[in-house]
Every structure is written in C-alpha cells, then in structure tokens.
Amino acid sequence: MENRIQNLKNQALAQIIDADIEELEGLRTNYLGRRGELNKILREIQDLPAKKRPIIGQIVNDAKKAIERAIDEKHGKLQEGTGKTKWFDPTVPGNKPQIGHLHLVTQAVEEISKTFEKIGFVRVRYPEVEWDWFAFESLNMPKDHPARDEWETFFVGTPPHSKYGQMVLTPHTSSGQIREMTRVKNPPIRMLNIAKTYRRQSDVAHIPMFHQFEGLVVDKEISVVHLKGTLDYFARSFFGPKRKIRLRPFHFQFTEPSFEFDISCDICQGRGCKLCKAGWLELGGAGMVHPQVLKNGGIDPKHYTGFAFGAGLERSFMMKSGLKIDDVRTLYSSDLRFLRQF
Ligand code: FA5
Numbered sequence: 074m075e076n077r078i079q080n081l082k083n084q085a086l087a088q089i090i091d092a093d094i095e096e097l098e099g100l101r102t103n104y105l106g107r108r109g110e111l112n113k114i115l116r117e118i119q120d121l122p123a124k125k126r127p128i129i130g131q132i133v134n135d136a137k138k139a140i141e142r143a144i145d146e147k148h149g150k151l152q153e154g155t156g157k158t159k160w161f162d163p164t165v166p167g168n169k170p171q172i173g174h175l176h177l178v179t180q181a182v183e184e185i186s187k188t189f190e191k192i193g194f195v196r197v198r199y200p201e202v203e204w205d206w207f208a209f210e211s212l213n214m215p216k217d218h219p220a221r222d223e224w225e226t227f228f229v230g231t232p233p234h235s236k237y238g239q240m241v242l243t244p245h246t247s248s249g250q251i252r253e254m255t256r257v258k259n260p261p262i263r264m265l266n267i268a269k270t271y272r273r274q275s276d277v278a279h280i281p282m283f284h285q286f287e288g289l290v291v292d293k294e295i296s297v298v299h300l301k302g303t304l305d306y307f308a309r310s311f312f313g314p315k316r317k318i319r320l321r322p323f324h325f326q327f328t329e330p331s332f333e334f335d336i337s338c339d340i341c342q343g344r345g346c347k348l349c350k351a352g353w354l355e356l357g358g359a360g361m362v363h364p365q366v367l368k369n370g371g372i373d374p375k376h377y378t379g380f381a382f383g384a385g386l387e388r389s390f391m392m393k394s395g396l397k398i399d400d401v402r403t404l405y406s407s408d409l410r411f412l413r414q415f
Contacts, residue, residue, distance in 0.1 A: 074114070074121070074129055081110050082136040089143045094151050097144055104140050111137050177404060177415050178284060181390040182267050185286050188310045192303070194265040194288060197256075199249040201269055202229060204237030207248040211369040212327035220326050225273040242271035246287035246383050247327060250362070253289055254370025260377050261292040267386065277347065277400045278354075284386035291362065291372060291379030297330070300359055300380035304334055312336060312393055319353065328360025328381060336392045340399055347399055354392055357384025 085104045092100055104110050114133050118126050175183075186196050199207075205216075214220050216238075224244035233239045249266035266287040275281055290299065301320065308318040317337040325331040335353035337343055343352035359382035364374035372379075391398045398404070403411060 074117075075132060078111075078114060078129070078132050078136050081114075082139060085140045086143055089140070089147050092147065094148065097148055097151075101141075101144055105137055105144075111140075174415070177390060177412070178387065180415070181386055182284065182286075185267065185311065185386065185389070186265065188307060189265045189286075189288065191310075192306060194263045196265045196267065197249065197253060198268060199243075199246075199252045199266060201243055203241055203243045203248045204234055205239045205241055206234075206237035207251050208241050208244060210238065211251040211366065212247055213363055213365055214326050218326070227271050227273060243268060244272055245270055246285040247381065249287055250289050250327070250366065250381060251370045254291065254367070254372050258371060260372060260379075262289055262379070264289040275402070277402070278388070280387065280401055280405065282405075283401075285357070285383050286386055286389075287381065287383040289362070289379060289381045291367070291377050293377060295361075295378045295380055297361060297380065300361070300382065303380075304359065304382060308336060311389065312339075316392075318356075320359070323358060323360075325358055325360055327363050327366045328358075329363050331358065331360035333358050334382070334384075336389075339392055340397055354388060355385075356389055356392070357382055359383070 081104070085100060088100055089097065102109060106112070111133055115130070118129055118133075121129060174180075190196070208224075208226070209218075209221055210216070226244045227242040229240040229242065231240050246266045246268050249264065249268070253262060253264045253266070264287070266289070267284060268287075269282055270285045271282050272279070273281065288303065290303070304318055304320075308316055316339070319335050319337075320332040321335065323331045323333040333355055334357055335355050338346065338349035338352050338354050340346050341349065341352065345352050359380065362379035362381050367374040367377060367379065387401050387404055390404070391401060
C-alpha cells in the first residue's frame, strides 16, 4: 500500500508540472476531492491490521499535503504569468471601463441635420412603412410605370388601402414630400427628412437598408439657382472646401427639370477606383418639384414653385474628407476594430 500511495503522489506531482489553471482544478478533484484517489485509500485503511493503520494514515496525509502545496504553488505561478496575482493594492487606480460612442451613421445624421438647420431647414420624420400612394403614385409613378423598377421595392403583404394602395418599406425619402405638403398646407416649406430606406440591393456601393436625407423647399419664386446654392453650401460644409459637386441632367418622374448630383471621389482623387469607377460618386437626385406633385400635395403651382433633393447618407459619409472606406457594407459590419477608429 505504501508503494501505491508513493506512485499516486509521483504521478500527481508530474501532472501538476504540465497543467494549466483549468487542469489544476481537475487534478485537485481527482487526487484530493472527497471521492478522489487518496481519500479512497483512507477508506480502505479500516481493513488493515490496527498497528498499520496510523502509519498508512500518516503517509496518505503527507501525500495529500505535498500535492496540495504543489497545486497552490503552480496556481500562483500561472496567475503571475497572466498578471492576475492574488495581491490587491487598493491604492492602484482602477481600469477605466471602455465607453462607446454613437454609431458613425448616427453621427452623420446629426451632422447633416445641423448643417441644414443652419440655413433654416426643419427636420421631420415620416413613416418607414408607407403606402404606395406616397412612395410612388403621388410622385407621378402610377402602377405598372417602368420608372418604379429603379426603386427595387420591398412590398408588405398586408391588404391594400382602398385609397393609398399597397404597403411598402419606404424605398426613398421622397415619400415625405406629399406628407410634408399636406401637413404644412401653406408654404413656405423647408423640410429635411432623414430616414431609413429599403431596397433589394447589396454590393460595394449598395445596402438593403440605408438612409437618405431629403430636402424640400416650396415658396414663391423658388428656382434652380436656390437648389444649386443649397447643394454647394452642403458640399462645402460637409465635405470640405476642396471637394466638388457636379449636377448632371437626369430624369425623375416627380421633378422637372431633374438632375443627379455627384461628389468628387476622395479615395482616388478623381482617377477612378473600385468604388467610384470614374472619379465621381453619385450622391443623389434633385430637381424642381413637378407641378402635378405640388397639386397632389394641395399646393397651387401657379403661385408656388419648389425644389427637392434626396441623397444617400452612408455614401455621403463615406465620401467625407479623409475617410477612406471603399465598401459601404463595412459601416454595418459591427466590427469593433473598424468602429473604434471613429
Ligand atoms: C431617389 O431615391 C430620389 N428619390 C432622389 C430625389 C429626391 C430625386 C428628390 C429628385 C428629387 P436615387 O434612387 O438615385 O434617387 O437614390 C438617391 C441616392 O440614394 C443615390 O444617389 C445613392 O446615394 C443612395 N442610394 C440608393 N440606393 C442605395 C443603396 N442600396 N445603398 C446605399 N445608398 C443608396
């Protein structure tokens, strides 16, 4: 029996040398626990001759102490290695908990709101799940009109409204134009509508859920000059004085004349890259509000004119000076290594 105890002790000490913290706890249970190897031997002592019992008892207890000491020492060493010593110095300043920050997109929403508030725009919010009428019909896109294809819309499978039609996830913030006209009724209107928008798209420059910011100004004698001045002001304030905006003639059903506006690409400095391809990145669409749309919103186009623009918020943020992000999906990857940089 003495040999058996000695062998167990040697085996335990050898295992302790190679163990990590978790394995140490396992060894403690195996050798010293209530059902451990050494206690098993202690229970067998009663079968020994009375003279032998105290001697074997003593050997078992010595072996237990040696194993216990070896486990404690190894534990201490392993903790030192990880810096987790048992010593606690209450005068050492604590570790500051990490404090997060607003998501980049939220930061961009706030900055864009402030930029436009400075020139008199008022931020409004309209439904994210909207009726077809506001998203399409009232904007001169009747059912089956091919222009609707551009918006790659998600339709909601609820029964259609008798007047407003099918329910959709807002494919663009222009759905807020008619809502704003009917809410204000009498111009002037200076609306800034920032909202989530949804389309069935996903690649380096497109995501299925993105944000748009939409400006709408309706008043007497509003012209395309006001539109151009407003976009130039935004480009200078948001992107920095070196960035350029250009207007290209385009077609939208709800504006006449219509434009697309682009910002010069900050990643390739106009040479053309994976993201922009030709040195410019499209930010949005714009134009003079179509007279029929004013009428649909209850405003008399004989007395009032207006301009509107709608742009991608994530794209605008990516094109901001100094931020070299070449894939829009990165913004929503929830990768802390990326998010902590901002
Ligand atoms: C529109 O949505 C029009 N409502 C804009 C407008 C408003 C025109 C007012 C006239 C008057 P467009 O489909 O081009 O236009 O989208 C506008 C911008 O949203 C795009 O230029 C782009 O910057 C951004 N965008 C569009 N789809 C996505 C997407 N899937 N992911 C990220 N950004 C997108």
